[in-house]
Amino acid sequence: MAETTLTRRRPRTGPRTRWSARSIILHVVIALGALAMFFPFYWTLITSLSPGTGLSGTPSFFPANPSLDAYLRLFTDVPFARVVGNSLLLAVITTLAQLFTSATAAYVFSRLPFPGRGVVFGIYLATMMIPLQVLVVPLFAQLRTWGLVDTYFGAVLPTLAAAFGVFLLRQAMNQVPIQLDEAASLDGAGHFRIFWGVILPNIRPALATLAVFAFMGSWNSFLWPLVVLRSPEVQTLPVALAGLQGQYTTQWDIVMAGSVVSILPMLALYLFAQKYIIQGVANTGLK
Template sequence: MRKRSAVALTIVVSIGALAMFFPFLWTIITSISSGAGLSASPQLIPDDPSLSAYAELFDNTPFLQVIANSLGLAIATTVAQLATSALAAYAFSRLPFRGSNLVFAIYLATMMIPIQVLIVPLFIEIKMLGLLNTYVGVLLPGLASAFGVFLLRQAMNAVPRELDEAAKIDGAGHFRIFGTIVMPLVGPAVATLTVFAFMSSWNSFLWPLIVLRTPELQTLPIALAGLQGQYTTQWDVLMAGSVISVIPMVLIYIFAQRYVIQGVANTGIK
């Protein structure tokens, strides 16, 4: 009975994995099918695979500059969120103060506010600060993350406080405890936040579209949207851009997969 259940579960999981992977596989196949368009759907195994779509993409568009723009913004956003989230999480976890639970609850409640509601006030604020069409204007709203604070706080709560007490006996202060004891022990949660923060910035479309006006400053999602107008029926070029946009996320997830799963699991352990 158990063997049958295991086999059935394996079949179901395999079908689900195939269903999720197939669109990405079809995107890759389309990108290497030269001249693929609405009238010529690509085959599962292309007769004459070619990288001409990638060559055309980089030759006729500033795609390399666009990738550099998105990569720089994603790295800056990730570093900023790691720093602010780690410090705030340590304060909520190790420096309790009157009303800290209420402040934390209110801070988490901001996660329920859709970004569309904040677009207009954020735009007015950025405009008054003179930061339109600048990367600083794109970065400011994403310097802190309520999700990141929650994730790291839950991980820090699982770290035994006896380690803090032993360090204090040896004369360590909060900054030393934070840097040498707590942070090394919440590595999986940090890796999880790194992946989520990088992915959020890398895929961000609406806010960069509103703030950035110069084509040279545009990010990858905006450039991909522009390709739909420039290469309307050249699906191989469109899919080549899509494949390039996915590659960094696949690589970073493969590298941090074990830590991501462990970090998400640890947030539910009290």
């Protein structure tokens, strides 16, 4: 009887050992991939802490004499605080505007039937295939006619609505049961109350996902602010970072210090909304 029990248990040890080996290899590969992705950020950080360093020469993974001199010069020699404030202002306005316009438009496409709704939604999504480079010249000409060049409003006007945001929130609203709307209607709720009290609380992960995408898109935007914002007082962070590179020589420690400063707000925002981003992508069916 004991031999029979041992004979039955032996086949289970083999696959369990092989699965353990596969698990170890998988974790090693993931760790190597994580290190490869983390290395540029680490290199940026140690370069910013090494005064007078360059990008050539023998790499040093640990700075010999770490110093915050590059950060001090960044905020004293360059009006970098004003630049960060400009980027933060535009990013917050863009994020709030896209949340409002995308949520309201998504509610119409998801809950209000009207003739040609699918066609209109398809045409609206087709605008995502038009690159920004094609629209820069006509947008700039239009804003110059309106006198909005070199203004904050001119910088955020083309980004107040986004087709991707409408698509993302519409997919999330489609997952909310229509029976909740009907129950609220029986209690006398109108469209505004249903939208504010029923739909929005059920799509918080999608709203957080859109907020992160909109903030990062505005924060990292380079081409449009470069074209429409002329004065140094209204420059954004990516444009100011590009201006730190000289024609013949570049102080890479100051450039890397500015890069670290530009990374911190996005990192904090992503860490804060990470759980909602994962839920939002899973619930909306994006892969």
